Amino acid sequence: MMDTMDLRIFTExxxxxxxxxxxxxATTAEQLGYDGFFRSDHYLRMGDADGLPGxxxxxxxxxxxARETSRIRLGTLMTAGTFRLPGVLAIQVAQVDAMSGGRIELGLGAGWFEAEHKAYGIPFPDRRIDRLEEQLAIVTGLWETKLGDTFDFAGRYYRLADSPALPKPFQNRVPVIVGGMGPSRTPALAARYADEFNLPFASLDATRTQIGRVRAAAEERGRDADSLVYSSALVACVGRDDAEVARRAAAIGREVxxxxxxxxxxxxxxxVEKIGxxxxxxxxRIYLQILDLDDLDHLALIADRVGAQLT
Incomplete structure (x- = not known):
């Protein structure tokens, strides 16, 4: 038994x-007691997957x-900053937060997969981390503007004038997630804008190093480093015995x-030992990347035999 560790389901x-x-x-995850259901934000398959139905x-x-669940937290790892204008994204997320009764979290990243942009005619600009900084400032600034006040922003990439900054999210603050392994800009953005810092598919050593950088960046801003949640996203392949582990690994085309x-x-x-x-x-907090979405017994096994040891 270890200190409580949130387990969330993360899908691709x-x-x-x-x-x-x-x-x-999502509904199975909610019934099994998982803390959250999250999904990626991509428009094109990767690797050998068929990507069907699209x-x-x-x-x-x-x-x-949001309308078909009642308890579980919902969000993205990560929304691509290249897909939506920040003002529009702030409206969308606030609306979905209201539809959920205040259960939404926004992971926001710079966008990186150039092929999906080409496939669907989405611009893929340069200096995406600079754009992300402005996007974070705009989205959080719109939400934080007091009712009746207006919001203005004059940046290099985006300009907003006399915005009513509506609608407001249901929550007082929608949690914002920033993530990645960048050594300086990423920790600085997390320290300034994020409620949670996420590390995708990082080793233990890389996790330790990057969390240290984010904590240092927070302290440099005069922010309590413990005010951020630190999380990891890792692929999950759990079985009752070696044969079941091997079967699940084969189903997702991976080696045990x-x-x-x-x-x-x-x-x-x-x-459980590795999570420790x-x-x-x-x-x-752990986001369990589940690649075989038809194997609901996998979710049940993790909830029953892993999650039960983490509470």
């Missing part, structure tokens, strides 16, 4: 998933799930030893 629908599939996973939009998906080295793979006890090492490295 661009690899192939309909809305109905995502709904089934991409689903992250915020349309979350709007639907590679998954054990780079993710959370093995028996429940092995995975991420806890020691500074992470207090």
């Amino acid at each position: 629908p661009q690899q192939g998933a309909s809305y109905d599939t995502l709904l089934r996973v 991409p689903t939009d992250a915020w349309i998906t979350l709007a639907g799930l 030893e590679e998954l054990k080295a780079n993710g959370l793979a093995g028996t429940p006890d092995e995975v 090492r991420y806890r020691e490295a500074g992470s207090g």
